Amino acid sequence: MRSPAELSSAFRESGLKVTPQRQLLFRLLHDNATHPTADALYASASQQMPGISLRTVYQTLTDLTSMGELQSFDFGNGATRFDPNVGSHHHVVCRSCHEVADVYVDAAADLDVAGLEGFTIDRSDIVFHGVCARCSATPHATTPQPTSQTNSPTTGDMP
Amino acid sequence: MRSPAELSSAFRESGLKVTPQRQLLFRLLHDNATHPTADALYASASQQMPGISLRTVYQTLTDLTSMGELQSFDFGNGATRFDPNVGSHHHVVCRSCHEVADVYVDAAADLDVAGLEGFTIDRSDIVFHGVCARCSATPHATTPQPTSQTNSPTTGDMP
DNA sequence: CACTCTATCTGCACATGATGCGAACACGCA
DNA sequence: TGCGTGTTCGCATCATGTGCAGATAGAGTG
Numbered sequence: 001m002r003s004p005a006e007l008s009s010a011f012r013e014s015g016l017k018v019t020p021q022r023q024l025l026f027r028l029l030h031d032n033a034t035h036p037t038a039d040a041l042y043a044s045a046s047q048q049m050p051g052i053s054l055r056t057v058y059q060t061l062t063d064l065t066s067m068g069e070l071q072s073f074d075f076g077n078g079a080t081r082f083d084p085n086v087g088s089h090h091h092v093v094c095r096s097c098h099e100v101a102d103v104y105v106d107a108a109a110d111l112d113v114a115g116l117e118g119f120t121i122d123r124s125d126i127v128f129h130g131v132c133a134r135c136s137a138t139p140h141a142t143t144p145q146p147t148s149q150t151n152s153p154t155t156g157d158m159p
Numbered sequence: 160m161r162s163p164a165e166l167s168s169a170f171r172e173s174g175l176k177v178t179p180q181r182q183l184l185f186r187l188l189h190d191n192a193t194h195p196t197a198d199a200l201y202a203s204a205s206q207q208m209p210g211i212s213l214r215t216v217y218q219t220l221t222d223l224t225s226m227g228e229l230q231s232f233d234f235g236n237g238a239t240r241f242d243p244n245v246g247s248h249h250h251v252v253c254r255s256c257h258e259v260a261d262v263y264v265d266a267a268a269d270l271d272v273a274g275l276e277g278f279t280i281d282r283s284d285i286v287f288h289g290v291c292a293r294c295s296a297t298p299h300a301t302t303p304q305p306t307s308q309t310n311s312p313t314t315g316d317m318p
Numbered sequence: 319c320a321c322t323c324t325a326t327c328t329g330c331a332c333a334t335g336a337t338g339c340g341a342a343c344a345c346g347c348a
Numbered sequence: 349t350g351c352g353t354g355t356t357c358g359c360a361t362c363a364t365g366t367g368c369a370g371a372t373a374g375a376g377t378g
Contacts, residue, residue: 004243012345012346015353015354016354016355017343017344017345017346017353017354017355018346018357019344019345019354019355021355021356022355036352037335038335038336039194039334039335043242051357052356052357053356053357053358054336054357054358055336055337055356055357055358055359056355056356056357058335058336058337059355062337064298072235073235074233074234074235075174075233076232076233076239078334078335078364078365079334079335079336080235080335082337090272092274092275092278092280093277095281101274101278102274103273103274103275104272104273105271105272105273106270106271106272106273107270107271108270109283110312111264111265111266112264112265112266113249113262113263113264113265113266114262114263114264114265115251115260115261115262115263115285116251116262116289118288118291118292119237119251119253119260119287119289119291119292120289120295121251121287121289122288122289122290123287123288123289124285124286124287124288125284125285125287125288126270126283126284126285126286127282127283127284127285127286128272128275128278128282128283128284129280129281129282129284130275130278130279130280130281130282131278131279131281132277132278133277133278136277137278145217171374171375174325175325175326176324176325176326176373176374176375177374177375178325178326178327178373178374180327181326182338196364197364197365198363198364210328211327211328212328212329213328213365214327214328214329214330214366215326215327215366217364217365217366218326218327221366237335237336237363238363238364238365239364240363247341252355272319
């Protein structure tokens with residue numbers, strides 16, 4: 001997504017208002033690579049602006065998503081996750097702590113697929129499920145932390 | 160998943176009981192390519208066995224999934240979908256009617272991926288989003304129907 | 319066939335994520 | 349400063365799932 005300043009301009013130009021709540025969310029989302037849930041953003045926002053409504057967070061996320069400034073994903077862990085990275089990329093999800101990281105798949109657009117007859121495709125999502133380095137070291141880790149990745153790359157197709 | 164008869168034997172051999180409810184669900188799921196939700200199965204089951212509990216449907220689906228007889232997927236449409244096809248395959252989802260179809264992706268296991276450092280991957284899901292033939296013809300179709308696909312194949316990578 | 323043990327079924331309460339609605343509020347322009 | 353309309357907020361509501369406990373009924377045994 002664009003910077004908070006650019007978004008503010010874009011909102012005003014579209015006749016939308018730039019409220020403190022929206023500005024706060026712009027800042028919290030900009031360059032945010034943690035793929036936060038609405039609830040996580042609400043928690044962060046509440047620290048800087050006690051009293052902000054969860055409803056407003058949802059509303060703003062929905063608006064930004066429909067404006068194309070955010071992408072939303074559901075990895076089956078109960079809550080929708082939002083990603084300000086709207087470029088072409090895919091994801092890897094830790095099945096232990098549910099941390100999400102961006103991955104880049106070469107030739108993802110050139111896959112040879114059987115069974116698409118009749119469908120007009122406009123988006124392809126590839127999601128890798130596995131265990132992150134931290135959870136591999138601490139089997140029962142549950143608290144996601146910011147970016148941190150290290151060794152032992154591995155890939156496979158198990159379904 | 161295996162046939163109702165095979166599942167019944169397998170259940171008994173494992174000390175699990177073969178109840179009419181389970182047998183009904185075995186039948187409803189066998190060779191079922193519609194990727195039903197728990198609620199959809201409950202609706203089907205209720206017709207043949209009025210009084211069956213939604214709780215029992217959920218329980219049985221969970222059991223079959225943990226036994227490896229079913230795969231479960233969440234495509235972000237609100238409800239988990241179940242698939243008796245436990246072989247290696249992927250999916251295409253209609254963004255209009257939410258119909259789900261199986262697709263087969265060549266070389267899905269050989270993708271060249273950047274960003275997996277630190278992760279140990281055990282499963283890769285590829286989901287194509289688009290519009291099915293029926294919804295292309297009838298823009299506002301909302302009622303999923305059994306299998307039916309035809310022309311105009313198209314693929315892309317838009318995110 | 320009756321008996322018994324125990325897995326299962328069922329109904330309801332509850333948890334969580336998300337949305338609809340209406341009144342009060344405040345951004346942005348004149 | 350004043351006004352109009354888009355926003356915010358809080359609460360009710362919906363939907364998918366899960367936890368719990370008593371009633372029920374497989375399935376092996378005598």
